[in-house]
Amino acid sequence: MRTKALSLLAAAGVVAGTMVALGGAESAENRAVAAPNAEGAGAPRARSAAPRLPGAAVSTRAVAPGVLLSTYALGSRDPGDRWTVQVNLPATPDGPLASARTALGPRATADRVAAALRAAGFTPRVDEVRAPAFADRPAGRLGWTVRVGSHAAEADAVAELARVRKGGFAGGTRYTAQDGDDAGAPQQVHVLRVDFTRFGGRLETDFGPSLKGTEKLTELLGASDAIAGINGQWFYDGAPAGLYVKDGRLIGSATRGRAGIRITGGRSVDVDTFTARVTLRAGAAAAEVDGVNRPPGVVWNCGGVGGDLPTELAQHDLRCTDPSELVRFTPEWGAPTPSGAGAEAVLDAQGTVLALNGTRGTAVPAGGSTVQALGESARWLREHAVPGTRLTVEERVEDGSGRRVALTPDTTVLQVGPTMVRDGRVSVNAAADGVVRQGADQTFTYNWTVRANPRSMIGVDGAGRLMLVVVDGRRAGYSEGLGVAQAAELMHRLGAREAMNLDGGGSSVMATADAGIVNRPSDATGERSLGNVLLLRP
Incomplete structure (x- = not known):
């Protein structure tokens, strides 16, 4: 498995592992996110670098004069990436285990759950999770997770989860490449770059017949003269x-x-x-x-x-x-x-x-x-x-x-957020935008902000060109997705002078009028209905 490392570059507020993946230098201050311990895996192995950005894309085509669609394939699947069971922790130190709902918590709570798992015949790992530095929040520990098992196949992790639940615990399966700290994890990046000196059209927002109600991006594209669009x-x-x-x-x-x-x-x-x-x-x-x-x-x-x-x-x-x-x-x-x-x-x-x-x-x-x-x-x-x-x-x-x-x-x-790049510098206002949760339970921060997810972004590069970007995620071995800090660094490496996060997860979708959906939405049912979208109109 590639090193799971997180930079403490507070000034930049970025994940150094992503800088390596996109061609940057690695900081000597890197620290392990999943800290080895007596019950866990051994020392991290050497990191492997992924392709640089910008650079040669897997494919590039003109959607219209002045509008280019490029797809980049970054990283690669690592044999060390594994499926595991993440065991939930109770919200209070003495809370019930069978109905526990939090993904991480204090070390003492994690140790209690680990001890109960050992008593039930399992071999748990207790791992530290750290968050990167953001523009308005320093790097630091989020909490501790408890995991059981290491499997090459998802089906084996599902079977292990069933045994864990039968033993009186709650949890779910996780793929380690989606922990949000793997520099070389596979990523599929789709970039629409619009040069308004050559493209005579406009960027607009749109929704269906009414604000109350949702529609798919492809439906809104089909009902208009727009040439391309992204979720909003x-x-x-x-x-x-x-x-x-x-x-x-x-x-x-x-x-x-x-x-x-x-x-x-x-x-x-x-x-x-x-x-x-x-x-x-x-x-x-x-x-x-x-x-x-x-x-x-x-x-x-x-x-x-x-x-x-x-x-x-x-x-x-x-x-x-x-x-x-x-x-x-x-x-x-x-x-x-x-x-x-x-x-x-x-x-x-x-x-x-x-x-x-x-x-x-x-x-x-x-x-x-x-x-x-x-x-x-x-x-x-x-x-x-x-x-x-x-x-x-x-x-x-x-x-x-x-x-x-x-x-x-x-x-x-259109208010979405958080910000990602301001004045040519990575700048994520994570605390002000509420993507760092208040209180002791940092499950949301861990799952939404730190871990890898599908992401959609908008930005403007140094030449004044508009960028609409979607990164696929939650597709093991194909495209894992990015944490918020990693997504900000991606936009910076793509040349963004200004950039902001859009809605993501299962909502992340990019489509063109001539080819339909460009990316692979992560919902099992495919394309999701949306509240509003961003459209390029001629």
Whole structure:
């Protein structure tokens, strides 16, 4: 097995193993991620280098004048890559083992599980897991994992898992090349590079007939004149999540300080962090709108405008709640608004209150909007949204420097993240974007941020060319995927001056109008339906 090594290059915030894989130099500060111990495997063997980037691609073809699609095959399968059983740890030191759910935890908890496994006749390994340095978080230990067995075939690991579960433990199978620390692991990298000095088209975002609902990228390609596309934003409860400004209209939740891309005129892309505030005014009275086009009270990824529980900080893929919210719905929602207790004001295009409903759930009038409210916010709405009066909605979007972003028809903002490259340097805002989880349980950070996964990215290189990139993953021996730090380094090696992460995992997909899906989506069912996408239109 190749050395599983992690650089402590805090200034760069990258995985050194990836630098080797992409042609960089290895740091003398490399340390083993899976630390050898008395119960584990022996000392790491020498690392093997993988092909450089940029360089000769497996294939390159012109999709349109000024648009090139290249596929790179990096790394190689190593005979030492094995299937193993990862045994879950309880969330508390004395918690039950059979229903344990966390992938890693404190050393004392890992030792307790390992001792119980030995008593049951297994031979466990206790391994340390470390996270790389990010722009806003130093490198350090995430926790400890417990694993059993080492198998060349997945079926043998599945059989071992059945025995582990029968013994009173919980867990799953893992392929070691997907631990996110293997420099030479196989990777399939697909790059659409767009030279706008030769390509006369535009980069746009799109969704289906309505925001409420999901569609496949190939369906949206087939229904348009677009020549190529890639997946876009995260989505929850059947709708995109996060700040979304399309052609100057703010149609996605108000939020604060997370990464995003600003597309100007369809031909200029800038990576930054963005904050949005929406204010509802009734004469001299004003109230902050918590979100746009999402169910009130449910705040996916947290980090809203206040009142989120259990935290007001960004926490990716965490479902926060807020018992008192105002949420605005626009015609783009395209479906009846969420029903339930509370209040809802129906407004025409001028903001005149057409109706004030005592419960939630109605149609959004053409050209108008509705405002739903829960808790104390419902009391405010009942007091101020008197039928016949006029309410005004003020919207303000700011970039990371506090400058106001003009919401003109040629402006689109899509908030995803985290950032990967800023001003030509690797810069991952992992903590600010919530991809490092708060608290003792770092399972999410380990699985989503550190471990290898399919990834989709967007960037601009030093020559001003747009880059849309997909890396396949979760396909043992073919393409393992990348950790977030590795993906950032990949974008840097591809020449990115600015780059940002898009939705990934099973959502990662790239397609062209002439050839269909370019990559191999990781879901067993194939291409996933998405909340929105990025399209290249002629």
